[in-house]
């Protein structure tokens with residue numbers, strides 16, 4: 001627990017509640033999964049558009065599904081949510097609040113071994 | 125970010141203090157990093173002086189708060205620009221007509237007031253998305269369907285207020301046409317209800333749209349006469365069965381009888397949205413011989429297309445037909461439709477595409493071919509334009525050109541040729557835009573849209589310049605031949621309104637007269653719809 005408090009105090013990011021990941025998952029399902037989730041697209045498309053886009057971008061070097069990525073950081077997630085990419089428009093704070101974004105970042109970076117937030121919570 | 129026009133920095137600060145007090149500190153956005161999120165992500169003037177940008181954004185969460193915001197804006201003379209979910213991509217996004225406007229972001233007003241599955245309507249606030257309304261209906265097992273546009277993240281209300289469209293029966297897919305009753309905050313801050321809502325004791329605002337007296341609802345769509353805070357919308361009962369069937373026609377001229385028969389079936393209430401396509405559209409990018417045919421100057425006589433169709437057994441046109449209703453009824457309707465097409469189009473073939481019975485399991489729903497045809501919101505349409513194996517360097521979005529063309533095969537072929545040759549003369553070569561395989565969209569009932577997308581870029585102003593210039597020329601070219609736009613981004617709204625020129629633009633002048641009377645200071649979305657209050661008119 002001390003570890004957690006110390007790390008939270010050192011980082012400028014708000015402390016992560018224990019339920020950040022499930023909350024982040026719910027935000028992902030609601031906002032991101034229609035493009036970046038598994039499943040099929042319109043006729044002729046065997047993937048959702050965001051998943052197909054990342055498959056084309058990374059050519060198999062990284063997983064096309066965001067939920068399977070091990071390299072995402074909360075900062076990267078926040079960047080794309082607030083800036084968009086190609087045809088994906090950014091999300092405003094009335095759609096995904098800063099607090100929601102922290103939870104989403106925690107969820108999508110949960111598999112990243114380098115993401116310290118994860119380690120912090122494990123040791124706490 | 126720009127300040128509201130003609131406002132001193134001191135008064136601006138005073139106005140912000142009052143807005144903050146009205147909505148709470150978390151619901152006023154003034155930092156650049158927040159206000160920048162209201163830029164039009166598909167802007168064709170991204171980062172250029174012409175880009176229209178907001179000064180701030182305010183997010184009220186009740187009608188009372190909207191009234192307070194409007195009264196403050198009225199006091200200070202600050203123009204507001206209301207958005208519901210602000211996803212109007214291709215038609216302006218969430219950016220205002222006038223730089224320096226304050227965006228009124230209504231996303232937080234996301235209550236579903238009522239869904240009645242016996243009288244078949246819903247009453248919603250602006251922030252309710254199609255996903256939200258669908259989820260609400262599913263979770264409660266209600267016996268109604270919604271009609272959805274391609275992107276499900278938009279607002280039921282916002283979409284309707286820009287005359288947006290969907291994909292099922294004609295009476296539902298014209299979303300403004302199927303709305304029923306509005307609650308509106310007027311430019312002076314007063315609340316008004318229209319239709320039966322204008323009678324405080326009535327319980328029928330979601331049923332009967334007219335009430336008594338002039339029908340004023342049209343003034344609140346594509347216009348700045350008020351901020352809508354509540355809207356009724358008619359819903360359809362959930363059908364027992366959905367059939368999707370296809371008619372294949374092998375000659376270019378077949379589009380004429382194809383449209384005639386489809387019009388008759390649809391206007392008699394036997395089919396939902398006719399889905400026209402040409403398999404040759406995609407095929408031309410895989411077969412150079414076909415692309416050569418498409419780009420030859422004599423393609424319009426149809427001979428080469430007909431030869432190719434016969435040789436490859438590839439239809440020149442295909443028409444998807446959607447039937448909704450009890451199994452025996454829809455099967456009978458399909459048999460009737462086949463007989464009509466067979467009689468009108470020698471050699472026509474028929475295909476079974478999909479048969480569904482409702483309710484669907486979640487798995488069956490995921491596997492449904494074309495979800496918007498059965499009212500299931502999704503975002504699959506973004507495959508068009510997103511990065512993919514065949515589109516490795518995608519654009520950052522599209523500017524949508526949507527001319528309305530009479531519902532006949534002859535008109536489709538005439539308009540195809542006009543826009544194809546027009547773009548060639550402009551020296552603009554977007555192979556995906558117009559050509560002899562461009563099929564008409566029938567989203568809006570009783571009219572075709574020959575919609576095309578022109579690429580935009582957030583990094584290359586040259587791309588935007590070309591698309592802008594092309595857009596302006598296409599609007600002018602279309603209007604010369606009677607093809608008017610049904611909606612357009614703010615940047616082009618003055619031009620498009622100008623093309624509705626009967627009797628020295630009597631329509632625009634009438635709107636201006638109303639604007640001068642109702643909102644002389646231009647508090648609500650000045651310029652929206654291509655008309656301005658006197659003080660802001662160019663000639664003023």
Ligand SMILES: Cc1cc2nc3c(=O)[nH]c(=O)nc-3n(C[C@H](O)[C@H](O)[C@H](O)COP(=O)(O)OP(=O)(O)OC[C@H]3O[C@@H](n4cnc5c(N)ncnc54)[C@H](O)[C@@H]3O)c2cc1C
Nearest residue numbers: 208209210211212213273274278279282283288289351352
């Ligand atoms: C790939 C793609 C596919 C598309 N497919 C479709 C389609 O099938 N059908 C379709 O209709 N569109 C389509 N669009 C266009 C657009 O994305 C949708 O129409 C979308 O629903 C509009 O955004 P919105 O619902 O968030 O409305 P908003 O952006 O919130 O509102 C639209 C406009 O309505 C006005 N408005 C909104 N709320 C209020 C209010 N409370 N009071 C007064 N005025 C208000 C404002 O002028 C606002 O700019 C498509 C776009 C793209 C990029």
